[in-house]
Amino acid sequence: MGDVFVLSPFSGHQESSFDSSQGWQVEENDHPIEEVRLTVDPTDNPNITALTFRTWLIGVMSCVLLSFVNTFFYYRTEQLSIGSVCIQIIALPIGRFLAATLPKKEIKFPFTNWSFSLNPGPFSMKELCLITIFASAGAGDLFAMHVVIVVKAFYHTKINPIAAFLLVQTSQLLGFGWAGIYRKILVDNPYMWWPENLIQVSLYKALHQKEKRKKGTITRFQFFIVVFITSFAYYTIPGFIFPAISTISVLCLIFKKSITMQQIGSGLKGLGVGSFGIDWSTVTNIWGSPLATPASAIFNIMLGFFIGIYVLIPICYWTNAYNVKRFPIISYDIFDYTGHSYNTTRIINNKTFTLNLEEAESYSKINISINFLLAYGTSFAYMTASIIHVALHDGKNILKMWKDTKECDKEKMDVHARLMKRNYEPVPQWWFYVLLVTVIGLSIFTCIGFGRHLQVPWWGLLFIFIIALLFTLPFGVIMATTGQGLNVITEYIFGLILPGNPIANMTYKTYGTASMNQAFTLLRDLNLGHYMKIPPKSMFIVQVYCYPFPSGIYQKSSPGTNCLDASTSP
Template sequence: MSETVKDKIIIDEKVSTKGTVDYVEGAEYSERLSNHSSDFSQWYTDEQILHFMKKLGYENRTLYDIPEDVAYILKKMPELTLEDSFEILKDSIIYYKDDENIPHDQYEEWKRLVYLDSKEGTDDYDSFDVRAFASAIKFHSPYQEVRAVVDPEDDPTIPVETFRAYFLAIIWSIIGSGFNEFFSHRVVSISLDTPIIQMFLYICGKAWAKTVPCWTITIRGRKYGINIDKPWTQKEQMFSTLLYAICQGAFYTHYNILTQKLFYHSAFSFGYQFLLSLSVQFIGFGFAGILRKFVVYPARALWPTVMPTIAINKALLGKEKHESGMSRYKFFFLAFFIMFIYNWFPTYIINILNTFNWMTWIKPNNINLANITGGVTGLGINPISSFDWNVISFNSPLVYPFWSYLTQYLGCILAALIVIAVYYSNYMSCQYLPIFTNSLYTNTGDSFEVSEILDSDNKLDVKKYQSYSPPYYSAGNLVTYGAFICAYPLMITWSFIVHSKLLFNAFKDWALNLWALRKLKSWVTMFKSNYRILDDYDDPHSNAMKNYKEVPDWWYFAILIASLVVGIAVVEHYPTNTPVWGLFVSLGFNFVFLIPTTILQATTGYSFGLNLLIEMVMGYALPGNPIAIMILKAFGYNIDGQADNYVSNLKIAHYCKIPPMALFRGQCIIVLIQIFVNLGVLNWQISNIKDFCTPHQNAKFTCPDAVTYYNASVVWGAIGPKRIFNYIYPIFKWCWLIGACIGIFFGVWKRWGKFYPRYFDPMLFVGGMLNMSPPYNLMYYTSGMIVSYISQYYMKRHHLNLWEKYNYVLSAGFSTGLVLSAIIIFFAVQYKDTAFNWWGNTVPYAGADGVGYPLKNITDTANGYFGYAPGHYP
């Protein structure tokens, strides 16, 4: 053993045996080490440092190029004894068991080192590895994704909740919310996503800090000013970013308003719109407070989708030390510039880069070729399908872990094969319709008009229905709905088998808290308590967050109750045909499903909604009542969607050490502002845009999402699930059983069986089948699969140093360049319909793929329709 290693271990042993005085030795040692972080060889042997970097995946690093996270881990190592390190590894082996986000070879190394401890056979290298891995877990993170972008240390004195941060967040939230609402109803939607706003916030924040005078006033001994005598800080930047991000969640009630006004021709006042939106947008807050214990504070709650947001802030304002090569800051703007220029080509100049359906060019009018390989109306089975980053990044290939993306992609392939089987077996005469479209059809192949089957109260008129037609889906939509139905019983059975302990504790805590409120003393305790929830967590980020006051549970609970009261008032006062008990049913479904769905998103990045489940259940309870179904669907889905949105924000704040109380106040303010802005823009569009939400609107404001929402209200609200399940599409009812059996099979196999595939999650697989939802075919996932393999597998495994430094910055830079370029292209050339007509722009949409022909012609039938005869509809 080298002398330096002996000296280090002796110091550590003193720390563990002599108490406080000798701990100062360890602290001094750590300080000395940090002062020489560019040359650790004086404290550890060169071989040990290089050996450990290889263990973490850094194959090509030298002693003069030690990554920041490794340097920090080496700096903190003296604070742990060898015995403590073994205990940390033992606990981690249990805690991170079956965690797919922990590299398998790293987890196996932990087990090997702990096994050596039981044999008392550790050598110098093994002892070093034990302490190093334990330090990574204790003082930073075992996840490469987190170590790549999250700073492990915190300075609580850095300004966060400043006037300038609030002002910029509010201004950009108003601009962004209005812009996003305006373009969300366009066929190719454009949005000011969080990455581009981060860049604008950075520019505005730096300018504000330099130019605005530092005028202050003093209130009760505390100074308040429009500017502070400090540079724009990384925490201010993140605080403003999070406030903007919270209003980027789905403004779900715009679907209700559009559908009721334009499709059901019902007039409702602004008061109705505001109160409904207020209740729907805020009700998710209450559940977010409950979810904190399960998907924010635990270290296993990785949330891979939040990493690019943190990466941008680190690139713009973080300080890079001891790193070779191009800085993150320069790389971000390089990626931004490249994508800003390149996006003009697939978007406007040469559209074949967007839809590279090259196989259909062989025989443009061959319907079968278009159905299988087409990227416009076909299934998109094409190994090289797109060169457009807007298509390639559709499922976030630079963000999702490779195992998650691969599992979803395999589900997409299975869904495509099932669509082929359904269509070419002519199930329920679906060959009289296009193979892959989200439209709803009559039995003559025309678009379904719900107004033809409703009475004056917007309820089903059976006589009109019998003289019109049942609704029919394309084969693509049939498979999507079948997968959706499978997913719910699968999630219940899988979660309650695999995550039984977690769910039991969650439901028990929730039930006990509610039961305790029957006593006045419990209410007093709840109001006075500081709710030191983080005392139960010992990872470095939770420990750092203990410096800030946590938001009491009763704040979230109060918002939940107030939002529910407003919701009850809306459905009671206005003619919505919606019973109050329906709201409590929506709450109940979220109580059961919200924790499993959020755990899925926190660990895999995949999000899953309850919209179809609410529709089907309430369709049975309220048959022939589409307006009520839509309102209850808005509550049921948005509780889940907004709760996940709030929770993901809380996780970013947890990683970046943003005070929870400040974030809570800011979130409430911004969401309230968002409601006014979005409703104002939406009502202006309805009143001022000609042919708004019609198929041939000049500027392409055809409202595709609202059309899907409307179609669902027709099928599950007006017609009702009873007719759908028993007569029109009886296969759907068997999907409940199929989903339950899949969940039980894989749940039992994973929990009690042997040789279960480590990276297989049946929920993700079925989620991939749901991704194949018309009009989004395999074209939107195949190119992304290639990028995911390169980034999340090859680069992460063989070039970790480059991946860790640049991967999320690349994702953020490309996204920012893409959005800004799309905005300029739209206003410069597309808005005025300045078409660039040449072969490279017209060939993708020529022929059968561009039009979407059915395989069979309805005129070839004996009666001019398919299915049931008029007057005998189910």
């Protein structure tokens, strides 16, 4: 069979069941990150199919299905969200069923030399990876849809459907430009390893690769089945039968009539002292999955959480700084001077949808809770800290890669980069540049042609593009090395530049923060394709097709991604 052996500097000799006669290529695993060496195989077979008829069929149906289901249930009291991992699991038996039943027939495009096969062979792991990316687009958050929803549901007015469509498409496609500019640094650089992708790689291997079970052990697939069934069965308890175990507050149970003890002990509306939860969603609410986050990032988050929740908030609240005792200690609502919910419709001009300054001054200033105030305040701190951190730790390497890409590629090229370069033609850089210039032009046209609906001047867009271009790199480095995201407060910047225009503020955040988040998603997928040895052009085609799709909006927005934003957890 031509079996080969792989020598890993950390795992010793590992027998690999790859048949070299079938086109498998195996190299020394010299990736500089230990977690990647232990998870991603240093192998590839360029003969394995990726972008096939099965990929398009299952992928497009998954994208449409998840988009409809998640959007439909977003507006229900009991929200239901379906993630791409569900499709990832279901697609495997469907793909194998199609591989066993579809005819091996060549379909030719009329008047061209192009053709494709309905059944090119066994269902591959690369096909499953591309199908999951399709599903991720349908399951993910689409911030531009929030603008459309707010205009309709909150301001009770209509937005031109063409303006809404162009806003969604341009804001999504804009991320391709930022991703293309920085992909050499954030994808090809082996030190940018995107921790979340390692879980995906492990799951693909557990689902797809055949493994011999040793006596007294279980295979990875068997372990996955046990965990899957157990976690699904357990979640019915905190999710449906007994939700109270998600936040068990001991102090609240003992001191039922004490407001102070409720503020200190509540896991939902207080500081959570003495409260705990036995629900996995409680654990992952602060930093996401701890399985995908490096220990250094977890410890940093825990330290920041402790300082914010148990030091800064109590000091500010019980010293009544900014009169915060009038409002709940933990809340993301806004209040008037009496402590009641702020009546925002009272200060909005119904005809122009701008701020009525006279009415606002006669009514009340906008007030927020102490945790909301610190969440926004610390956002500015971590923006500055992120830039300085990346400049000090990665600045020299980034400048070197930027100045001399070819030499740096030779120095930094690891096993996965060598396999990708040897077997597949890369996506030309000008594809990204052309797409970026086109989308920028279309975005300016959208704002000029539908200025009354979006309230955005063209010069404001150019300014927000510059901000997004500058901040994508440092925040992308943070994402690629820790798995933790950051949120740029573009709404504050343009609240100062164009005060009193709420729709413009949301539009600016869509083109700024949302486009950067889209770039991070695209870069993460490119890195996953790098690990899974997906042909770059196939990956590009799938991303361009599926990510502008009007996907689900079940994910809740938050003011930022730091310790204070998750303070409603126990």
